[in-house]
Amino acid sequence: MAWLAKSLNSSLGKKLLMAITGLFLISFLVIHCGLNATIFLNDGGVSFNEGAEFMGTNPIIRTMEIVLFGGLLLHIFDGLRLWLDNKKKRPVAYAVVDGAANSKWYSRSMGLLGTLLLLFLIIHLKHFWYFSRLTDGLESRTLFAEMQSVFTNPWVVIVYVLGCISLGYHLLHGFQSAFQTLGWNHPKYTPTIKMIGAIYAIVISAVFAAMPIAFYFNLIH
Amino acid sequence: MEGHLNLTLKIWRQKNANTAGKFETYQVSGISTDMSFLEMIDVLNNRLIQEGDDPVAFDHDCREGICGMCSMYINGRPHGPNRGVTTCQLHMRSFQDGETITVEPWRASAFPVIKDLVVNRSSFDRIIAAGGFISVNTGNAQDANNLPIAKDDADEAFAAAACIGCGACVAACKNASAMLFTSAKISQLALLPQGKAEASKRAQAMVAQMDEEGFGACSNTGACEAECPKGISLENIARMNREYFSATFSSK
Numbered sequence: 088m089a090w091l092a093k094s095l096n097s098s099l100g101k102k103l104l105m106a107i108t109g110l111f112l113i114s115f116l117v118i119h120c121g122l123n124a125t126i127f128l129n130d131g132g133v134s135f136n137e138g139a140e141f142m143g144t145n146p147i148i149r150t151m152e153i154v155l156f157g158g159l160l161l162h163i164f165d166g167l168r169l170w171l172d173n174k175k176k177r178p179v180a181y182a183v184v185d186g187a188a189n190s191k192w193y194s195r196s197m198g199l200l201g202t203l204l205l206l207f208l209i210i211h212l213k214h215f216w217y218f219s220r221l222t223d224g225l226e227s228r229t230l231f232a233e234m235q236s237v238f239t240n241p242w243v244v245i246v247y248v249l250g251c252i253s254l255g256y257h258l259l260h261g262f263q264s265a266f267q268t269l270g271w272n273h274p275k276y277t278p279t280i281k282m283i284g285a286i287y288a289i290v291i292s293a294v295f296a297a298m299p300i301a302f303y304f305n306l307i308h
Numbered sequence: 309m310e311g312h313l314n315l316t317l318k319i320w321r322q323k324n325a326n327t328a329g330k331f332e333t334y335q336v337s338g339i340s341t342d343m344s345f346l347e348m349i350d351v352l353n354n355r356l357i358q359e360g361d362d363p364v365a366f367d368h369d370c371r372e373g374i375c376g377m378c379s380m381y382i383n384g385r386p387h388g389p390n391r392g393v394t395t396c397q398l399h400m401r402s403f404q405d406g407e408t409i410t411v412e413p414w415r416a417s418a419f420p421v422i423k424d425l426v427v428n429r430s431s432f433d434r435i436i437a438a439g440g441f442i443s444v445n446t447g448n449a450q451d452a453n454n455l456p457i458a459k460d461d462a463d464e465a466f467a468a469a470a471c472i473g474c475g476a477c478v479a480a481c482k483n484a485s486a487m488l489f490t491s492a493k494i495s496q497l498a499l500l501p502q503g504k505a506e507a508s509k510r511a512q513a514m515v516a517q518m519d520e521e522g523f524g525a526c527s528n529t530g531a532c533e534a535e536c537p538k539g540i541s542l543e544n545i546a547r548m549n550r551e552y553f554s555a556t557f558s559s560k
Contacts, residue, residue: 090559091556094552094553097515097516098524098526099553102525172524173482173483173525173527176417176418176522176523176524177415177416177483177484178417181381181384181415182331182410183383183384186384188384188385188534189385189535190530190531194530197527260528263528264527267542267546268526268549269549269553270549270550272542272543272547
């Protein structure tokens with residue numbers, strides 16, 4: 088297996104790891120977003136709580152939860168490794184850089200956006216994952232009720248919306264970037280991939296951001 | 309004076325690879341808008357020589373956009389504000405009278421400064437030497453039609469071969485990555501039947517050398533493609549990745 092380690096430690100291999108884990112996390116977000124969007128049914132959280140109950144007890148889902156954390160950690164550590172490596176490649180910085188002339192700011196800021204996302208994620212996991220998995224809070228109140236109570240704090244709502252904006256830009260570059268890294272650049276498919284990536288990034292971040300906002304303004308019952 | 313510019317130049321001066329450099333400010337006046345950027349530096353250097361100062365060292369050779377020597381990072385962009393050009397093809401009409409222009413060398417650990425604006429790009433040569441060739445037994449010349457090549461493939465290989473190895477991709481990249489250069493050199497051979505035979509081996513050898521030289525990884529920002537004077541496409545990087553990953557899993 089030395090050949091695999093050698094390849095994954097090359098500049099291209101690190102990017103391959105980034106792309107595969109990124110696409111895995113992208114697929115997770117579809118499920119997470121879809122399930123949470125059931126709160127908009129305004130059925131008093133019945134559908135949402137059923138979904139949460141299923142996700143919290145199904146053995147296959149619980150196993151995938153471990154895989155998900157593994158993928159997330161790989162994405163974080165590989166990103167950190169790339170950032171540290173890349174930083175060394177230009178020891179003397181330019182005095183003037185006109186980055187906007189040749190690339191999008193968010194494509195140059197994936198590390199920064201990722202760091203913001205990590206900070207958000209720590210807060211987010213503390214709010215809901217910690218509550219539902221590591222405490223016995225679910226015995227006295229549903230996850231829906233917990234969401235209602237967490238999002239009464241305007242600061243929490245602001246942090247969540249900022250987190251969703253970071254997520255949107257991270258995905259806007261990351262989605263199509265993953266395909267390019269995997270070598271999937273073709274005049275027939277690339278325009279479609281870029282379009283789907285843009286729609287995905289906007290829809291996912293907008294639907295997620297709508298949740299704390301809707302709770303705060305009492306639009307969800 | 310119509311058609312003539314007075315400019316302030318902030319130019320990076322560095323005695324050699326071992327000393328620290330710094331910016332020096334120069335005033336130039338009466339610069340014709342028809343001059344190329346290099347001719348403007350020539351005017352400055354003439355004056356510096358007459359005044360007994362050390363002229364600004366910069367690389368240049370053909371002065372017609374095909375040699376790729378003129379490595380100048382001008383106002384925050386490789387080869388200045390225009391797209392698809394080298395520094396010799398950049399004309400002073402692209403600047404305003406009274407403007408301050410900052411000129412720096414390419415900055416990358418794999419491109420050490422030799423003097424002022426001159427950088428050592430032999431790391432590119434070593435990437436080519438690692439695999440940017442085809443192994444053939446020389447014998448009698450074959451009939452030209454022995455190997456049918458589709459026009460589209462020939463065109464694509466030629467577009468990749470248009471790379472002049474100037475290093476603008478490395479200079480523009482936030483990671484000082486040489487992926488666009490390396491992938492163009494891999495593609496120009498991988499697309500043709502003569503080069504296809506060794507495509508996987510070549511990709512592995514050239515990528516390994518690229519990493520060895522200290523170039524960064526790719527963030528897919530597309531800055532390299534945007535700043536490339538020869539319009540080398542990001543599709544080449546995707547092709548390099550395909551070759552490299554398939555070689556990883558299939559090579560013996």
